[in-house]
Amino acid sequence: MTRFLNVAILTIASIFFSSAAFSQSESGVEQLRQFVRNSKTAEGDFVQQQLRAPKANESQDKGLKFVRQTQGHFVFQRPGRFIWDTQKPYEQKLIADGKQLILWDTDLNQATFRPAGQALASTPAAILFGEASLDQHFDLLESEERLGMKWVALTPKQDPSAKNKNDLPYTKISIGMTNGLPKALELTDGLGSVVLVTLDKIQLNVNLPANRFTFTPPAGAEVLRLN
Template structure:
């Protein structure tokens, strides 16, 4: 095995012996070992260069400090204030506290500023909830009934509309805290929001905010009895314009229309 001293001598002289300046036959083994050392060194340098390149390309967010609660709230607020419409596919799970029975539903939602929204429940039962800013209508196919009421009362009580349309103010309307739980997956910001002013239908909300887009990808509403409505959004789209008649619904013939 070549000694450390010999390595240093060879490095200084460029593979020349100190006395003659040329490699001798006695140095052939030494030369082979030295070549292996250099090859390993080159391999090590190549690996280090590759690692350095990867670090330079690593997303800046991976190195940035975690966002504060206020920063998350501000970005969330700004996202919805600057969004004219929000649409998504949704999955809804409703859990009743007294028997823990769950009901699943799926559909499509569209929400626009100006009090316009439409929830199309496609399974397990067809339901349509529409609001044009003036009237709110709820059609339930299995009951062959549509209830029509003034939109103002509905919009004022519907906390999801305030959230997803940007008409509310998260810091003004809610006490906030970062929350972590077994349900957390991925990099979404999980916040727990408690209404500052008592709400007849809401005890608190849990929201999961996408770390890149700052859109709400999940919203769980818990009432004063412990019952929960859990909404998960996928295929989210923003600023897509819909015609005015999209926010109106004409029920099938024979439907009973109720106006409280």
């Protein structure tokens, strides 16, 4: 179930999908705040690249090494519903219906169901899909401008009452904003590996049918239910 571990990557991206009219003169932080406040629904395309840091026996001068790339289509509805539909190089869907998280693997003909709260507990999605302000859970820091985007660094705020002070698997989360839209997401882990998600063809505040996030496994599929 190694693919299921990508849920942290995929769900973080789901904070992105809405916006109003913006001026690029606004800071990246303000663009992100307004866009999260106005999030309703959206859909578009994504490309996700995984890059790893060089191993100890490899040259450190060549930087990050390309591992794999996937691409597909996303649909989002706040709070707590999304479809992350990977179409290449394999077919796989990650579906959150507000109560459970479902991984459908076409090649394996297998559907895996997990309670959404538990499955997303170690990711920002549990917070970002809710009604609360982004600022209640993250410190937002204006970062550099590069690749035509204004970047915002997100640092989780520490909860003194929390047993685990750092549940997130990433040491750095950055979002690239342009004209009020998130165009890129960078996730860096403790080993220096990076996941880069870029978004394209985003349609905002689209009308979605009530059953858009309902998934029923086809007849004959293997079904796993994890508690």
